[in-house]
Amino acid sequence: MSILDSKIPEGHISQKWTDYKDHLKLVAPNNRPKIDVIVVGTGLAGSSAAASLGEMGYNVKAFCFQDSPRRAHSIAAQGGINAAKNYQNDGDSVFRLFYDTIKGGDYRAREANVHRLAEVSGNIIDQCVAQGVPFAREYGGLLDNRSFGGTQVQRTFYAAGQTGQQLLLGAYSALSRQIGLGRVKMYNRHEMLDIVKVDGKARGIIARNLVTGEIERHSAHAVIIASGGYGNVYFLSTNAMGSNVTAAWKIHKQGALFANPCYVQIHPTCIPVHGTNQSKLTLMSESLRNSGRIWVPKKKEDAEAIRAGKLKPTQIAEEDRDYYLERRYPAFGNLVPRDVASRAAKERCDAGYGIEANDTNEGVYLDFSSEIKSKGKQAAYAAGNHNASEEEIIALGKKWVESKYGNLFQMYEKITDENPYETPMKIYPAVHYTMGGVWVDYNLQSTIPGCFVAGEANFSDHGANRLGASALMQGLADGYFVLPYTVSDYLANEIRTGAIPTNTAEFDAAEQRVKDQINKFLNNNGTKSVDFFHKKLGLIMWNKVGMGRNEQGLKEAIEEIGALKAEFHNNVFVPGSADELNPELEKAIRVADFIELGHLMAIDALQRKESCGGHFREEYQDAEGETLRDDENFKFAGAWEYKGDDINQEVLHKEELKYEFIKIAARNYK
Amino acid sequence: MGLTNAYCLMTKNLKKMASKTININLKIWRQKNANSKGSMETYKLDNVSTDSSFLEMLDQLNEQLINERQEPIAFDHDCREGICGMCSLFINGEAHGPDRAVTTCQLHMRKFKDGETIFVEPFRAKAFPVIKDLVVDRSSFDRIQQAGGFVSVNTSGRTMDANAIPIPKHDADKAFEAAACIGCGACVASCVNASAMLFVAAKVSQYALLPQGKVEARDRVLNMVRTMDEEGFGNCTNTGACAVECPKEISLENIARMNREYLKGMLSAE
Numbered sequence: 001m002s003i004l005d006s007k008i009p010e011g012h013i014s015q016k017w018t019d020y021k022d023h024l025k026l027v028a029p030n031n032r033p034k035i036d037v038i039v040v041g042t043g044l045a046g047s048s049a050a051a052s053l054g055e056m057g058y059n060v061k062a063f064c065f066q067d068s069p070r071r072a073h074s075i076a077a078q079g080g081i082n083a084a085k086n087y088q089n090d091g092d093s094v095f096r097l098f099y100d101t102i103k104g105g106d107y108r109a110r111e112a113n114v115h116r117l118a119e120v121s122g123n124i125i126d127q128c129v130a131q132g133v134p135f136a137r138e139y140g141g142l143l144d145n146r147s148f149g150g151t152q153v154q155r156t157f158y159a160a161g162q163t164g165q166q167l168l169l170g171a172y173s174a175l176s177r178q179i180g181l182g183r184v185k186m187y188n189r190h191e192m193l194d195i196v197k198v199d200g201k202a203r204g205i206i207a208r209n210l211v212t213g214e215i216e217r218h219s220a221h222a223v224i225i226a227s228g229g230y231g232n233v234y235f236l237s238t239n240a241m242g243s244n245v246t247a248a249w250k251i252h253k254q255g256a257l258f259a260n261p262c263y264v265q266i267h268p269t270c271i272p273v274h275g276t277n278q279s280k281l282t283l284m285s286e287s288l289r290n291s292g293r294i295w296v297p298k299k300k301e302d303a304e305a306i307r308a309g310k311l312k313p314t315q316i317a318e319e320d321r322d323y324y325l326e327r328r329y330p331a332f333g334n335l336v337p338r339d340v341a342s343r344a345a346k347e348r349c350d351a352g353y354g355i356e357a358n359d360t361n362e363g364v365y366l367d368f369s370s371e372i373k374s375k376g377k378q379a380a381y382a383a384g385n386h387n388a389s390e391e392e393i394i395a396l397g398k399k400w401v402e403s404k405y406g407n408l409f410q411m412y413e414k415i416t417d418e419n420p421y422e423t424p425m426k427i428y429p430a431v432h433y434t435m436g437g438v439w440v441d442y443n444l445q446s447t448i449p450g451c452f453v454a455g456e457a458n459f460s461d462h463g464a465n466r467l468g469a470s471a472l473m474q475g476l477a478d479g480y481f482v483l484p485y486t487v488s489d490y491l492a493n494e495i496r497t498g499a500i501p502t503n504t505a506e507f508d509a510a511e512q513r514v515k516d517q518i519n520k521f522l523n524n525n526g527t528k529s530v531d532f533f534h535k536k537l538g539l540i541m542w543n544k545v546g547m548g549r550n551e552q553g554l555k556e557a558i559e560e561i562g563a564l565k566a567e568f569h570n571n572v573f574v575p576g577s578a579d580e581l582n583p584e585l586e587k588a589i590r591v592a593d594f595i596e597l598g599h600l601m602a603i604d605a606l607q608r609k610e611s612c613g614g615h616f617r618e619e620y621q622d623a624e625g626e627t628l629r630d631d632e633n634f635k636f637a638g639a640w641e642y643k644g645d646d647i648n649q650e651v652l653h654k655e656e657l658k659y660e661f662i663k664i665a666a667r668n669y670k
Numbered sequence: 671m672g673l674t675n676a677y678c679l680m681t682k683n684l685k686k687m688a689s690k691t692i693n694i695n696l697k698i699w700r701q702k703n704a705n706s707k708g709s710m711e712t713y714k715l716d717n718v719s720t721d722s723s724f725l726e727m728l729d730q731l732n733e734q735l736i737n738e739r740q741e742p743i744a745f746d747h748d749c750r751e752g753i754c755g756m757c758s759l760f761i762n763g764e765a766h767g768p769d770r771a772v773t774t775c776q777l778h779m780r781k782f783k784d785g786e787t788i789f790v791e792p793f794r795a796k797a798f799p800v801i802k803d804l805v806v807d808r809s810s811f812d813r814i815q816q817a818g819g820f821v822s823v824n825t826s827g828r829t830m831d832a833n834a835i836p837i838p839k840h841d842a843d844k845a846f847e848a849a850a851c852i853g854c855g856a857c858v859a860s861c862v863n864a865s866a867m868l869f870v871a872a873k874v875s876q877y878a879l880l881p882q883g884k885v886e887a888r889d890r891v892l893n894m895v896r897t898m899d900e901e902g903f904g905n906c907t908n909t910g911a912c913a914v915e916c917p918k919e920i921s922l923e924n925i926a927r928m929n930r931e932y933l934k935g936m937l938s939a940e
Contacts (some may be wrong), residue, residue: 040674052825068812070853071754087833123827130829132821132882134846141836159846165753166849173820180816187810211801240748274721277730280750387835411752414769414776415723478826529736531729575736580703581802584736 007441013661019405025147025492032057038220042069045455046226047171048479054178061349072073073240075287077164080156081472083121090200092153105463106613120481133170148468150337161408202451213579219500229434229456235538238283238430256446257639260436267432268341281430286468291371333667342429367424370398388502439639443486454478464613526571528586599647692784720780744803750778755852760791765856765915810901811820815899818890848875857912863904868912871928888935
């Protein structure tokens, strides 16, 4: 068909990766030190890739914009990491994890990639434990598990509500070891601002030293982009302030196709917006849905009274509460996937049952009182107290909740000034993760030869919706267990290349592009700050390319973003100079890319005339408000090709998705 | 359309019950770069929502400065949910400000009074040189980690099954509590000696408590402590300020454990 060759190997799904790996080319240990590899980003995917390639003996250069690789936003992942270990003997298997992930993604992910992910999931846990990652354990000393949305087994490994932190610090420790051994050279406070291609192949990057402002040239035989997702296109999201799409967008402009940009995950349980100067939204882990029950009042007048401050949630009787997820989805209850839970919250709030005091009523309750009682009773029983009083039970129950979710409860209280042990949490959906990303083949290689993309930055494993606790799994799978094989296969043809010079016309041209953009911003002399435009973009995206989308809104968004782009370039004011630490300049470069990406997201959402996963087109829903997929016409990954400054000219390439081992069906959690 | 209008649209009436606002005075450390001399500058900021975080207050001040064509204040921050460890700031004489068990990004303006004057300085230590304004260089922490803060296991995924070695829950929990350190440097900034003992002890303890870390325990503690000294951190005199100001409440018990490990390491050194 098109320029998209997914390179999925032949054979049975359970044997593809094993057979494929056995036939990939290798680079002998004596040749590896002659080969340079660049890794951009030091989250789970980047750190694990850099560490593993360093261990193998390649010369690795790793880049992060933060002051240390340990700060990458993987650190903030809370709830856990999935693995098909079946330690709980509840019927889990590699196939089930594979199946749940494909179904969770609403049948819009590539079978072969997802199966590989499930296959290596167990190795990740083994590797992390060997590194000294302190996962939660049971009293017998063995690893504990919990449940996440969209599954009916307990396969999620965790470390309190700080699993991402512990996994990233594990990968950071492996990376630090390689830095100490001189096999990885680390560039902190550096931002990649362009890719350099020589004869069509990725041969290096242009990076800005964020402290001195120096524009640097770095060459390599392969470039790995692990720069994370693009949720900050909405301005308000659960992403870190610095999370950006720039590395991914720059390679897109140099020939890497960008797939499914409209697939965005809106996470159901975040702390609602507090006010006009809010800079980001804070997630409350999905793991809380193991113990918390989501509800709104059954009666509108109760919801109104709560909003008016006349009634407290604890005063609403049990029979007057609508546990709407348990009502609509009895089989999965509060643990339905994120897209389903988010839409259900929006449905209730739109219908007037929301409990937050604002004119969209955007808030629902996440209530732990049932769990506190039931776990308190269990704990009392276990301690031999069979006649515990109500107070004793509640005290023990709170202690249990604290041991599981203590840091999350503390975080909630610090932000909201309310005590979630006493009153239910108020939550509402917020932008959290992006399933779309740079298109990659089975090797995780983009359409630029030698440019690989890993973790959230690629599009490959989660289809139209990611299941909870699967992002950490994918990041580490890509970095530890996929790239070392596939990158080596590519580099096997590079052993005779020799060092790549940086004094060439290609590096000159790329550096010039970067310098031109920086000079343009600094001399623009406009009147509005970067944030002014970023917030405007966020508003358009949230209202028109957010949880519910429709043709008219998307067409308006395309017009508005086009106009915003022009206004931004005419009227943005960037203070300071190029040769110093200049956070406003950093933001300006990132927002320029977000505006173009936002435009493409709207175009992609407009062409996808179906609802699937996180992409909900209001025109395509059934009588009960569930998503209506159109497998006949849209069972493809949509990969966009850049065609110059006018984003409207981007060309869509389709990768047909074949389901040979899973029977495609309507996604049902009822 | 002005900025306020645009953003009001976005968060239209998002919080009617909201929050009160306060007016504050700020004394903030300004320093052009590592080589220049800095000084405290005075700013006035009105209409700060008490629901804003401290960093959102600084965003608001920076927006005001940008609109007045002044250079905004540089400060480190990223996740804004208390886990990345990038934000710092010495606020009214305390690392991460007056609240307990929080980072600056989780500190909220409701902790301050209307009309209050707030002093904001960078984390100060010889091993944390100022880069600009409130931004400091904490790469010395990375170098300590590189000296031994790891288990020497290559990526293979075939070490052994994760459940092959049961680890007593108590030890696993203690290791986790130590591993919760976010590497922000508040311990150093709070210490009269600018000592990094709490940071190093947390990492040493995490591994010392786990069977996977025991094999290299001796070299680890010796190398990490040596690097800590070389980086110019001061000595520990057991004042305990580090643990009081630690946003993750890392316990002093870890320092005691590291001292034992160090002593053991010294005695068995070749």
